Amino acid sequence: xxxxxxxxxxxxxxxxxxxxxxxxxxxxxxxxxxxxxxxxxxxxxxxxxxxxxxxxxxxxxxxxxxxxxxxxxxxxxxxxxxxxxxxxxxxxxxxxxxxxxxxxxxxxxxxxxxxxxxxxxxxxxxxxxxxxxxxxxxxxxxxxxxxxxxxxxxxxxxxxxxxxxxxxxxxxxxxxxxxxxxxxxxxxxxxxxxxxxxxxxxxxxxxxxxxxxxxxxxxxxxxxxxxxxxxxxxxxxxxxxxxxxxxxxxxxxxxxxxxxxxxxxxxxxxxxxxxxxxxxxxxxxxxxxxxxxxxxxxxxxxxxxxxxxxxxxxxxxxxxxx
Numbered sequence: 001x002x003x004x005x006x007x008x009x010x011x012x013x014x015x016x017x018x019x020x021x022x023x024x025x026x027x028x029x030x031x032x033x034x035x036x037x038x039x040x041x042x043x044x045x046x047x048x049x050x051x052x053x054x055x056x057x058x059x060x061x062x063x064x065x066x067x068x069x070x071x072x073x074x075x076x077x078x079x080x081x082x083x084x085x086x087x088x089x090x091x092x093x094x095x096x097x098x099x100x101x102x103x104x105x106x107x108x109x110x111x112x113x114x115x116x117x118x119x120x121x122x123x124x125x126x127x128x129x130x131x132x133x134x135x136x137x138x139x140x141x142x143x144x145x146x147x148x149x150x151x152x153x154x155x156x157x158x159x160x161x162x163x164x165x166x167x168x169x170x171x172x173x174x175x176x177x178x179x180x181x182x183x184x185x186x187x188x189x190x191x192x193x194x195x196x197x198x199x200x201x202x203x204x205x206x207x208x209x210x211x212x213x214x215x216x217x218x219x220x221x222x223x224x225x226x227x228x229x230x231x232x233x234x235x236x237x238x239x240x241x242x243x244x245x246x247x248x249x250x251x252x253x254x255x256x257x258x259x260x261x262x263x264x265x266x267x268x269x270x271x272x273x274x275x276x277x278x279x280x281x282x283x284x285x286x287x288x289x290x291x292x293x294x295x296x297x298x299x300x301x302x303x304x305x306x307x308x309x310x311x312x313x314x315x316x317x318x319x320x321x322x
Contacts, residue, residue, distance in 0.1 A: 018108040018148070019139045025063035025149060029110040035063065036153045039071035043280070046076045046301075053077060054186070055193035055302035057233070057258065057278075060089065060146035065284050066198070066297050072280035073299035074150045079158045082192045084117055085151060086163045086185065088257035089143030089196035096168035099178055099260075100133045101125055107145075107162060111152040117161035120185075124163075127181055133166055141166060143196045143254065151194070167257045172242045175256060179238070179263025186268040186304070193302070195261045197254020199226045199281075203293025208251045219286040219294065225250055226281070226296050233300065234276045238262035265302070273305040 021027035026035070046053075056073035059066035091100075101121050106113040124130050144164050151162070170178070185191050200222050202208055215221040229250055232241040238259055245255055252258070265274050280299040287294045 014105040015113060016102065016104040016107045016135065016138050018110060018145065020142050020145050021110055024142060024146060025067075027110050032110050032149055033153060035067060036071070036150060039068045040075055042068065043071040043075045051303045051305050052081050052189065053301050054189070054191075054304045055195065055261065057195045057197055057254075057261075057298065057300035058147065058150075059198045059297035059299075060143045060196045060254075061198055061284070061295055061297065063146070063149075065295070066146070069280050069282050069297040069299050070147070070150055071299075073301060074154050076279075076301045077154050077192065079155050079160075081190060082155065082158070082160060083190035084120070084161050084163065084188075085155075085192045085194060086165065086182065087144055087147055087151075087194040087196065088165045088167050088254075088260060089141065089147075090254045090257055091137075091141060091166050091168050092143060092253065093140050094133075094137045094166075096131065096166075097170065097174070098129065098131050098168050099170075100131045100137070100166040100168065102138055102164050103132050103135065104138065107148055107164065109148045109152045111149060111156070114148060114152060114162045115160075117163050120161075120163050124165075124181070129177065129181060130165075137166070147194055147196055167254075167260060170256045170259065172239070172259070175238065175242075175259035176263045176267075178260045179265075180267045182260065182264040183267035186264060189304075193261060193264075195254060195257045197252060197258055197298075199229070199250070199252050199296035199298050201251040201253065201293075201295050202287055204290070205293055206251055208249065209290065210248065210250070217286070217288050218290075218292070219283060219288065222283065222287065222294065222296060223281065226252075226298065230278050230281075230298060230300070233258060233262065234278060236262055236265055236274060236276055238266060274302060275305060276300055276302045
């Protein structure tokens with residue numbers, strides 16, 4: 001049976017609309033650009049200049065909450081060295097046990113449309129491991145869209161393409177498989193990876209109220225729990241990170257994109273010495289009482305050092321976690 005005209009349009013629309021602009025962040029380009037300018041100016045200067053950043057982890061909440069933290073990660077991108085951006089975001093509203101790809105040719109932002117790399121999308125789809133998203137799924141999800149303003153801002157004036165990947169509810173085996181599929185793309189120094197994730201969602205409305213009094217107030221316990229996971233991410237230990245999630249059930253919504261990224265780094269072997277470092281951490285509020293709630297935000301950067309000397313330099317120069 002042929003799809004109805006309306007369904008066909010939904011399936012094959014050339015541009016994904018910025019459906020969260022005007023609510024999760026301003027749809028006014030001038031105001032949006034000024035906001036990001038301010039947050040980027042307030043973020044600490046990257047201390048590594050000779051080793052290019054190849055990937056980041058950043059949050060995807062409403063900009064008033066997550067925007068300042070995202071700036072710490074996006075400040076590391078050298079736009080002159082990037083031609084293609086892979087962005088992996090978790091699926092909040094659509095259940096799937098696979099990764100899915102966009103059907104669109106471009107993604108809209110208030111700062112201009114971003115072209116999709118249809119050749120890479122086709123290459124990934126040919127592996128037989130990916131599904132194609134319906135436009136309704138694509139436009140309902142916010143985890144990728146909330147990174148697009150920063151990407152458009154940082155990459156302004158540069159020719160580049162985007163490879164959006166919606167990451168479903170994957171088991172450890174699937175995370176490893178998708179990581180191995182993406183690993184070869186890390187060989188190209190002009191490919192960049194953005195991993196979208198918030199960290200702990202704490203409170204009864206999130207059905208997560210883990211609290212260890214040894215750390216002090218609830219917000220301090222939340223930070224301690226998050227930093228356990230962050231340490232495993234920095235150690236590039238996908239198995240350890242999976243074990244941590246099983247043990248503590250921390251509500252890190254981008255755990256599967258992070259798992260795929262960690263597995264890709266582990267699978268990537270080309271005389272490189274990857275280093276992951278968290279450069280900022282924040283919470284939407286400091287919880288002290290059971291009736292309160294909060295969401296945690298963290299920014300991490302990943303460098304691929306070409307030799308051991310560069311590796312040691314990156315480790316020594318990298319700024320401390322915020």
